[in-house]
Amino acid sequence: MTTLIPPQIGASDLAIVTRNLSKQYGSQFALHDVSLHVPTGAVYVLVGPNGAGKSTTIKLLLDLIRPTGGSVEVLGLDAQQQGPLVRANIGYVPEQSEWGYPWMRVRQLLDHHRAYFPQWDAAYAERLSALFHLKTDSKVSALSKGEARRVHLTMALAHRPPVLILDEPTDGLDPIMRDETMAALVDHLAETPTTVLISTHRVEEVQQIADHIGVLNEGTLRTQLPTEALRTSLRRYRAIVPDGWQGASALDGAVLQRTGSGREIEWIMWGDERDVTAGLTTLGASVTDVTALSFFDATLALLKSKG
Amino acid sequence: MLIRVDSSDPRPIYAQIVDEVRRALVLGTLLPDTPLPSVRQLAVTLRVNPNTVAQAYRELEHLGLAYVRRGQGTFAASSPPPDQDRASLARDIAAHALDEAQRIGLSIDELIDTIRTVSSTRDEDSRA
Numbered sequence: 203m204t205t206l207i208p209p210q211i212g213a214s215d216l217a218i219v220t221r222n223l224s225k226q227y228g229s230q231f232a233l234h235d236v237s238l239h240v241p242t243g244a245v246y247v248l249v250g251p252n253g254a255g256k257s258t259t260i261k262l263l264l265d266l267i268r269p270t271g272g273s274v275e276v277l278g279l280d281a282q283q284q285g286p287l288v289r290a291n292i293g294y295v296p297e298q299s300e301w302g303y304p305w306m307r308v309r310q311l312l313d314h315h316r317a318y319f320p321q322w323d324a325a326y327a328e329r330l331s332a333l334f335h336l337k338t339d340s341k342v343s344a345l346s347k348g349e350a351r352r353v354h355l356t357m358a359l360a361h362r363p364p365v366l367i368l369d370e371p372t373d374g375l376d377p378i379m380r381d382e383t384m385a386a387l388v389d390h391l392a393e394t395p396t397t398v399l400i401s402t403h404r405v406e407e408v409q410q411i412a413d414h415i416g417v418l419n420e421g422t423l424r425t426q427l428p429t430e431a432l433r434t435s436l437r438r439y440r441a442i443v444p445d446g447w448q449g450a451s452a453l454d455g456a457v458l459q460r461t462g463s464g465r466e467i468e469w470i471m472w473g474d475e476r477d478v479t480a481g482l483t484t485l486g487a488s489v490t491d492v493t494a495l496s497f498f499d500a501t502l503a504l505l506k507s508k509g
Numbered sequence: 510m511l512i513r514v515d516s517s518d519p520r521p522i523y524a525q526i527v528d529e530v531r532r533a534l535v536l537g538t539l540l541p542d543t544p545l546p547s548v549r550q551l552a553v554t555l556r557v558n559p560n561t562v563a564q565a566y567r568e569l570e571h572l573g574l575a576y577v578r579r580g581q582g583t584f585a586a587s588s589p590p591p592d593q594d595r596a597s598l599a600r601d602i603a604a605h606a607l608d609e610a611q612r613i614g615l616s617i618d619e620l621i622d623t624i625r626t627v628s629s630t631r632d633e634d635s636r637a
Contacts, residue, residue, distance in 0.1 A: 388553050491611070
């Protein structure tokens with residue numbers, strides 16, 4: 203499987219870089235040759251279906267598991283050489299809570315966590331606890347998925363780390379709490395310069411804050427680019443073609459999706475709008491409509507295409 | 510002034526914010542020399558990336574629709590927006606109508622005639 207378009211981000215000023223990162227379990231590749239580029243200060247959304255390798259990527263970034271091949275650099279630090287220092291600079295919300303101290307109450311856990319982070323902002327932690335309605339007297343082992351998520355978010359934000367890594371951060375949250383979580387995250391970003399990596403299979407929940415996107419599918423990074431480039435370089439083209447039209451094969455490569463039958467066809471295609479329209483016209487198709495895609499539709503097209 | 514963005518809209522979010530502020534200036538719901546919400550406030554209200562709001566504010570400043578007062582934030586431009594902005598709103602509507610007409614193979618003349626017909630029917634209805 204090839205990358206749809208080459209990464210367009212220069213090597214300079216990247217907060218997170220992976221080079222040909224792979225993770226193999228037996229003969230099975232969970233992750234294959236992934237070169238992730240997350241610019242400093244970006245809100246980078248890593249999208250992909252369940253099982254695409256998102257959580258594996260994140261665990262490799264934090265050096266919680268070891269790669270089969272390739273390397274990880276976070277803030278210029280090699281994750282395999284300097285794992286503890288890397289983790290000290292990251293606020294991490296895991297997809298699944300594995301509490302080291304299930305018998306602790308939430309308040310104790312926050313105090314315990316605080317001890318590891320000199321930058322811990324106690325007043326901010328209190329504010330977040332109130333905002334997220336944390337039950338500080340509950341045992342952590344008794345928390346629901348959504349409650350656990352909010353505890354993790356509090357722990358991740360309260361030390362104002364330079365890097366936030368959020369694995370499915372809205373999973374298990376009800377719509378109101380999800381909305382308040384997004385508000386808290388936006389407020390945090392307005393106050394604290396942060397590089398954010400969010401993994402999700404629900405693009406619609408984070409699309410408003412994303413400025414970079416990476417599409418992971420079957421362990422391969424299909425593409426990564428600024429969301430602005432995604433908006434300008436993907437279009438939906440509708441055209442009327444002559445009976446028995448044979449021009450379709452000439453479009454291969456640029457086509458992400460094709461629908462319609464008979465003489466009316468619709469494609470979602472990469473490329474400069476004028477070039478694509480001219481190309482279609484040359485092939486004998488009469489273009490009737492060109493429309494831009496919403497971020498969600500564009501992402502969906504990327505996820506569905508098997509290019 | 511009410512600023513709203515729609516993530517299903519193919520326009521980038523910063524451009525939607527710019528258009529909303531321009532609309533408010535033309536409508537008079539945003540008065541000259543009044544402060545715009547802070548980047549942080551608007552980002553939280555809209556649940557969008559603060560960088561996107563900052564980008565919209567830079568664009569507004571570049572277009573002459575807003576200015577920055579050091580340490581005080583961003584303000585709506587002092588002079589009422591030139592007619593050009595009313596014209597640009599009209600162009601947006603016209604472009605949208607043309608796109609829709611083209612989609613179903615309607616000519617410009619047919620579209621303009623139809624707008625006149627619909628408008629006069631409405632006038633009659635409102636008199637009735």
